[in-house]
Amino acid sequence: MSMGLLFDATRCVGCGACASACKEQNHLPGEVEERTTAYTWTTVEEKEGAYVRHLCMHCLVPTCASVCPVAALKKTPEGPVVYDSEKCMGCRYCMMACPFDVPKYQWDRAVPIVGKCILCAGRVKEGKPTACAEACPADATLFGSRADLIKEAKKRIRENPGGYLDHIYGQTEAGGTSVMMISNVPFEKLGLKKDLPGEPPALRTWQVLSNIPDFVAVWGVFLYGVHWITARRDVVAQAHPRPRPEGPEAPKDRRPS
Amino acid sequence: MSTAATQPARRPWPGFWTALFAVLFIAFCVVTVIRFTKGLGAVTNLSDRFPWGLWIGFDLLCGVGLAAGAFTLTAVVHLFNLRKFEPIVRPAILTGFLGYIFVIMALMFDLGQPWRIWHALIYWNPHSVMFEVAWCVMLYTTVLTMEFAPVVLERFGFHAPSRIIHGLITPLVIAGVLLSTLHQSSLGSLYLIVPTKLHPLWYSQLLPLFFYISAIGAGIGMVILESYMSKRAFGRHLEMELLEPLARAMVVALGIYGLLRLQTIARNHAFGDIGALTYEGKMFLLEFALGVVIPVVLLSFQKLRTNASWLVTGAFSAVLGFVVNRLNVSVTGMERAAGIRYIPSLMEIIVSVGLVGLGMAVFALTVRYFPIFEPHPEPEPADPEGA
């Protein structure tokens, strides 16, 4: 079953328990920082009188995983998008490509790796909730299956007319995400990206990449054909109008530089 | 590098150039040491909000693009069979080869863990454009090495292996053109994934095509520039009868490219940015003037095209415009979404300039000791200096 989180901005009290729990759970050094970094995978920020969490959205078709040349990032069937630091070579394409600007880098290390929330993949696999959801005293971060969370979100929106915007952030954004949010403050005012396409960005690349084998075949035959025609014309030209003293040249026997 | 520094002895102020090279080289070494002991943050202005900077925008995108003269000219000579261009194939291949070495060296600085670059060979992800670029760059560097090998082999009298390569030249050239087509365009595809981040003046589903055509245009521009510079350095004549038709090809390539770009901007409704002269609009105008308008207009006139200094001006403008374009895609166009301005640090610039200098020094040395500019490979020319 694909699990996820539902963050309810109307319930968050801004205590920061989730951020501290994340540090502890994932053995991240240092204090909780103001913005997410390679060492702080989630933060709570006050915006427009509300609180909002920043963390990886765990996209259903993750852009980061699609761009990683060494497949260091992967979507697991349980929901988390996990990272294998042993494979990563540090090209940072995932950072550049992520529509939510989530992956961060260890800029201060000689042997750096990427850091981002992994939806407590180990715990989730054991059937436990994420550390941040467990730590939340206000039920603002809810752990559950994605389907159940959407139901719950819809219920809260329905039962509190005027209490929420009628939108579940993450239901369709960038093709849908496992981490979703509801709020009564417009999401872009909370610092979340707006106008994200409903289809995963990875599809745009795949449209091009999937055509490469066909392209190589056609272009290769075309190029050889051009060569064959022009070389043939040469042979004909040399054989007929004015034969060279040393005799006609075979097409292959050219002298390239 | 020290040999390179003492090499240009015929320049006006040998002392000045040697000193400059020496200072640059020392700075380069210092930055290298800091980069590998203290990490990327210590030498670059890169950050979590701006993860790709000068080394991707200039070294990778421009290094690969400007090396496009190699595949263009090998195709013209060996596939389209226009053999009169043969005398300038070798310098083009040499530029291509050094360009790719330059790119790979730059990646050694830019990758967080460059010693893992071979991971792309064993951990596959065919959905990644970067994966495709990695493979193509690797394979094409191999092809370029083989295309260039006869020059070295013959210089040292190994004729048998060189003859084998000559026999394989057609498949080699076809492989080279295929690989180049793929990765020149896929450098553009790298940016397909950021429709919400890259500014509409540059974002387009046609980015792969744009990168491909503009690389051909600028690659030809580089061939013209090289011929000119080697003419100055070695007192050779400029092969105007070869460069003039190349300039025409460049005009056509850049003309098509320019039109496509304008159509895309119209479709993206981004002309407003140009009219309002926003930061992005100004940078676009600079790029478009240098990279398309000036070279196309200048070199459309036969009078100017056949005049060496106008020809070189046009080619130089095209190359500059190309560089601005790649920096616009990778830096200018991404800044608004990132919410910050990125200006490369001095140390980033030192690495880039140092690598370019290294490449130029190797080019100069190779041209001096190997038969690169000789019109015909058959007669072993009197060696100008001796090895």
Ligand code: SF4
């Ligand atoms: S939010 Fe970004 S980092 Fe997280 S899964 Fe999606 S693309 Fe990957």
Ligand code: SF4
């Ligand atoms: S930085 Fe690492 S995880 Fe991110 S795309 Fe590159 S190799 Fe993959």
Ligand code: SF4
């Ligand atoms: S899910 Fe786990 S890794 Fe992600 S923010 Fe919560 S505690 Fe941290």
